Amino acid sequence: MSFLTKENGSGKARHGGKVWQVREELLQALDLKDGAVVSFHHHLRNGDGVMNLILQGLQKQGVKGLTLMASSIFPVHGVLRPLLQDGTITNIITSYISGPLGEAVSRGELQGQILMQSHGGRARSILSGEIVVDAAFIAAPSADPMGNISGVNGKNACGALGYAMADAQKAKTVIAVTDEVVPYPNFPADITQDLVDGILVVESIGEKAGIVSGTTKVTKDPIGLKIARDTLEVMEATGLLKEGFSYQSGAGGISLAVTSSLRDYMREKGLVGSFASGGITGHLTQMLEEGLFRALYDVQCFDLQAIDSLKKNPAHLRMSASQYGNPSVSSVVEKLDLVILGATEIDVDFNVNVTTGADGVLMGGSGGHQDTASGSQVSIIVSKLLSSRLPFIRERVDCITTPGSVVDVLVTERGIAVNPNRQDLLEKLTAAGLPVKSIYALKQEAEALMGVPKAIQKTGRVIGHSQSRTGEILDEIYQVEVE
Amino acid sequence: MSFLTKENGSGKARHGGKVWQVREELLQALDLKDGAVVSFHHHLRNGDGVMNLILQGLQKQGVKGLTLMASSIFPVHGVLRPLLQDGTITNIITSYISGPLGEAVSRGELQGQILMQSHGGRARSILSGEIVVDAAFIAAPSADPMGNISGVNGKNACGALGYAMADAQKAKTVIAVTDEVVPYPNFPADITQDLVDGILVVESIGEKAGIVSGTTKVTKDPIGLKIARDTLEVMEATGLLKEGFSYQSGAGGISLAVTSSLRDYMREKGLVGSFASGGITGHLTQMLEEGLFRALYDVQCFDLQAIDSLKKNPAHLRMSASQYGNPSVSSVVEKLDLVILGATEIDVDFNVNVTTGADGVLMGGSGGHQDTASGSQVSIIVSKLLSSRLPFIRERVDCITTPGSVVDVLVTERGIAVNPNRQDLLEKLTAAGLPVKSIYALKQEAEALMGVPKAIQKTGRVIGHSQSRTGEILDEIYQVEVE
Numbered sequence: 029m030s031f032l033t034k035e036n037g038s039g040k041a042r043h044g045g046k047v048w049q050v051r052e053e054l055l056q057a058l059d060l061k062d063g064a065v066v067s068f069h070h071h072l073r074n075g076d077g078v079m080n081l082i083l084q085g086l087q088k089q090g091v092k093g094l095t096l097m098a099s100s101i102f103p104v105h106g107v108l109r110p111l112l113q114d115g116t117i118t119n120i121i122t123s124y125i126s127g128p129l130g131e132a133v134s135r136g137e138l139q140g141q142i143l144m145q146s147h148g149g150r151a152r153s154i155l156s157g158e159i160v161v162d163a164a165f166i167a168a169p170s171a172d173p174m175g176n177i178s179g180v181n182g183k184n185a186c187g188a189l190g191y192a193m194a195d196a197q198k199a200k201t202v203i204a205v206t207d208e209v210v211p212y213p214n215f216p217a218d219i220t221q222d223l224v225d226g227i228l229v230v231e232s233i234g235e236k237a238g239i240v241s242g243t244t245k246v247t248k249d250p251i252g253l254k255i256a257r258d259t260l261e262v263m264e265a266t267g268l269l270k271e272g273f274s275y276q277s278g279a280g281g282i283s284l285a286v287t288s289s290l291r292d293y294m295r296e297k298g299l300v301g302s303f304a305s306g307g308i309t310g311h312l313t314q315m316l317e318e319g320l321f322r323a324l325y326d327v328q329c330f331d332l333q334a335i336d337s338l339k340k341n342p343a344h345l346r347m348s349a350s351q352y353g354n355p356s357v358s359s360v361v362e363k364l365d366l367v368i369l370g371a372t373e374i375d376v377d378f379n380v381n382v383t384t385g386a387d388g389v390l391m392g393g394s395g396g397h398q399d400t401a402s403g404s405q406v407s408i409i410v411s412k413l414l415s416s417r418l419p420f421i422r423e424r425v426d427c428i429t430t431p432g433s434v435v436d437v438l439v440t441e442r443g444i445a446v447n448p449n450r451q452d453l454l455e456k457l458t459a460a461g462l463p464v465k466s467i468y469a470l471k472q473e474a475e476a477l478m479g480v481p482k483a484i485q486k487t488g489r490v491i492g493h494s495q496s497r498t499g500e501i502l503d504e505i506y507q508v509e510v511e
Numbered sequence: 512m513s514f515l516t517k518e519n520g521s522g523k524a525r526h527g528g529k530v531w532q533v534r535e536e537l538l539q540a541l542d543l544k545d546g547a548v549v550s551f552h553h554h555l556r557n558g559d560g561v562m563n564l565i566l567q568g569l570q571k572q573g574v575k576g577l578t579l580m581a582s583s584i585f586p587v588h589g590v591l592r593p594l595l596q597d598g599t600i601t602n603i604i605t606s607y608i609s610g611p612l613g614e615a616v617s618r619g620e621l622q623g624q625i626l627m628q629s630h631g632g633r634a635r636s637i638l639s640g641e642i643v644v645d646a647a648f649i650a651a652p653s654a655d656p657m658g659n660i661s662g663v664n665g666k667n668a669c670g671a672l673g674y675a676m677a678d679a680q681k682a683k684t685v686i687a688v689t690d691e692v693v694p695y696p697n698f699p700a701d702i703t704q705d706l707v708d709g710i711l712v713v714e715s716i717g718e719k720a721g722i723v724s725g726t727t728k729v730t731k732d733p734i735g736l737k738i739a740r741d742t743l744e745v746m747e748a749t750g751l752l753k754e755g756f757s758y759q760s761g762a763g764g765i766s767l768a769v770t771s772s773l774r775d776y777m778r779e780k781g782l783v784g785s786f787a788s789g790g791i792t793g794h795l796t797q798m799l800e801e802g803l804f805r806a807l808y809d810v811q812c813f814d815l816q817a818i819d820s821l822k823k824n825p826a827h828l829r830m831s832a833s834q835y836g837n838p839s840v841s842s843v844v845e846k847l848d849l850v851i852l853g854a855t856e857i858d859v860d861f862n863v864n865v866t867t868g869a870d871g872v873l874m875g876g877s878g879g880h881q882d883t884a885s886g887s888q889v890s891i892i893v894s895k896l897l898s899s900r901l902p903f904i905r906e907r908v909d910c911i912t913t914p915g916s917v918v919d920v921l922v923t924e925r926g927i928a929v930n931p932n933r934q935d936l937l938e939k940l941t942a943a944g945l946p947v948k949s950i951y952a953l954k955q956e957a958e959a960l961m962g963v964p965k966a967i968q969k970t971g972r973v974i975g976h977s978q979s980r981t982g983e984i985l986d987e988i989y990q991v992e993v994e
Contacts, residue, residue: 213808213828222833358705
């Protein structure tokens with residue numbers, strides 16, 4: 029679809045670049061039918077105001093049976109709970125869900141089902157045509173009248189827009205939703221005008237505070253720091269920490285502590301890596317500036333330093349979710365040597381759950397977890413064995429987010445476990461004198477101290493599935509009992 | 512298609528990034544069938560070695576009936592003439608053809624037909640699926656082992672790769688052909704790894720001398736300079752030469768002279784434009800550096816200064832052919848105020864021919880001519896009325912490249928003609944006291960001095976068509992008599 033307009037005396041046609049000032053008028057023009065698929069990206073995180081604004085507009089219009097395809101869903105989207113109950117939204121496809129909406133889905137309030145994808149799997153499903161998006165609403169920190177969208181310009185700049193790119197490329201209609209229209213041309217453009225059909229101007233796309241954190245913090249907890257130090261030793265023992273190596277870690281406290289120890293190690297050894305990737309933090313942009321990495325691949329900025337770096341540093345590279353982790357193409361994760369990941373639960377087969385919590389309620393999702401674990405040479409899970417509310421090592425995780433077949437090492441404060449399918453790593457870590465134990469041994473230690481967990485109270489009703497990045501079903505997700 | 516490989520002990524799959532050292536082995540793996548569509552881009556211009564290398568390889572393989580989809584074809588490709596005769600290549604789709612291959616086609620040596628598209632029309636036909644490319648061979652000045660292609664890195668750097676992007680996005684298989692494999696990651700990447708299935712390493716992708724000219728020259732001819740000065744006055748009279756205006760011109764001598772006069776004018780008036788676009792020359796990059804334009808949109812670099820600027824200047828922006836001129840989307844040409852274009856012939860209906868020459872032989876093509884004329888607010892054709900070998904104004908051009916409906920003004924040394932469908936411009940130019948004449952009057956002046964041209968000797972055989980950017984047939988192209 030494209031909104032054709034005439035702007036000049038010549039009668040030469042003009043496409044796109046049509047700026048809408050009134051939400052209702054745009055939604056009327058779009059004329060979405062019951063059962064339509066609408067997509068959103070989550071770079072504004074818990075500060076996002078666009079998804080609520082558009083979906084409440086569609087509710088007013090009386091559209092029913094929508095499939096909400098959001099790259100992630102946060103607590104701020106809890107106000108949409110009534111739209112589940114009244115059947116405005118009947119299905120959800122996402123890579124992460126936390127807060128009231130996750131609870132509502134787990135309590136059985138969604139009439140249809142929820143599909144949990146990885147970031148790379150989401151891009152695959154859109155680009156392959158497996159899922160057809162009728163309208164993509166792209167929260168744009170800035171846009172010009174022709175539709176060039178930049179994530180680094182604008183008062184609500186959020187940085188890279190990697191998760192929105194597949195949507196922009198394939199959705200039947202693409203709408204930039206912005207609170208800052210800038211003069212043409214808007215650059216650097218994360219999404220270019222040729223992919224955008226219209227622009228909706230709104231008062232605000234979100235709450236700055238929820239969009240970016242000033243800085244992401246390294247853990248100060250001594251146990252977390254010990255796990256980080258041991259993890260660095262594991263990385264060294266793999267033999268992968270050499271000139272030109274590549275690295276990714278999450279933004280959790282322990283993962284950041286690993287990055288911080290890695291930085292000291294690289295400076296001491298004069299080691300230079302090829303790239304670091306993923307959601308980017310100021311800790312990594314600092315390492316880029318120090319020459320410790322030649323480049324950064326950024327799909328999403330986690331803090332202000334990252335946004336600033338993306339705007340200024342030519343070696344700080346944008347990447348789309350497809351380029352990042354689409355299993356159907358040559359992606360960045362396939363060039364990744366080492367990835368540091370967290371986990372809510374892990375089981376004796378090394379399956380990892382970051383989708384549901386202690387009570388079986390949806391409180392997360394794969395994001396890039398599955399993609400980086402699959403693509404990397406060595407994936408390392410870092411976690412405390414004891415401190416978490418629920419026993420960390422289970423006989424079987426509640427929900428498989430990332431299959432054990434691609435999870436290689438687990439590092440805890442009580443020891444290190446290696447996946448039996450990685451004998452090569454087991455030998456290297458043992459030879460390095462690291463405290464390697466079987467995952468069963470670690471499980472017994474934990475249960476001796478914390479007891480065996482009781483099963484989660486669930487109904488028999490399947491409310492959705494965890495999907496592998498290549499499209500197969502990994503696990504069922506069940507409705508939980510309401511206390 | 513993607514070449515799956517295994518690189519590490521983990522058995523984790525790897526896509527793409529497969530580097531081939533032997534042309535024959537790659538072509539065997541591709542296994543192209545008779546009748547396949549193979550595409551190439553022309554950023555290496557008359558220095559390109561890739562199209563000959565690949566097509567001669569396919570000839571050796573015995574593949575027949577290929578459709579050659581090349582963004583442009585140059586004299587250097589004349590060595591492919593035997594492949595027309597033996598039926599290796601039976602159809603050609605291109606936006607520009609000059610040299611022996613154009614002659615061969617005009618002489619009837621192509622068993623099938625030739626389709627002449629505009630640059631934007633080519634992108635439209637590929638992205639819409641109207642034409643399905645089986646294999647795209649992308650001449651890459653540099654590529655890393657995962658397939659990230661950069662046009663600004665490498666000994667044969669040619670700059671922007673705008674014409675190859677639709678091919679990279681939609682072709683069933685995408686092969687980067689390079690003579691420089693660089694460490695991962697290669698950046699800035701014009702085409703990213705997720706779009707590339709394999710890399711073929713060759714000794715040389717082309718002849719530096721033919722790839723870029725050291726600098727493009729402004730005409731010194733006094734008549735050309737007079738036309739340039741008058742053209743600037745026309746631009747001023749349109750009222751479009753104001754803060755934030757946009758501009759494009761060809762790289763011909765007179766067009767460059769217009770750009771040069773415009774530069775003086777802007778410096779004098781302290782005028783700043785929003786952007787200049789198209790094939791970019793050092794004349795424009797200098798104006799960017801002087802702050803006369805806020806940005807450049809570059810689909811192809813014409814000289815070394817442009818390549819250097821693209822590499823260093825963040826306001827020098829890459830654009831794909833679709834972003835440039837695809838009529839199905841919101842494109843840059845639709846934001847263009849003024850475009851300066853050349854012509855081989857123009858007729859009394861303002862139809863322009865830049866496809867065939869005096870003798871009716873193929874010697875050019877639309878390139879962006881049709882796209883910029885259609886998209887711009889005012890399109891201006893600059894040409895000498897008398898000096899060219901053939902009478903310049905005809906009753907009917909030999910071949911319509913750009914329809915008169917989007918050609919607004921003609922500036923010659925003998926006067927200025929305005930398209931009757933632009934009364935608004937006629938009034939403005941007359942009010943400005945410019946020497947406006949009817950195109951019939953200019954035609955008579957020319958014929959009085961040069962005589963009426965005799966018709967071109969042609970056979971009745973249609974060998975191909977000139978296509979409008981939106982996909983309709985504009986004109987037939989006929990086989991010419993062999994003298």
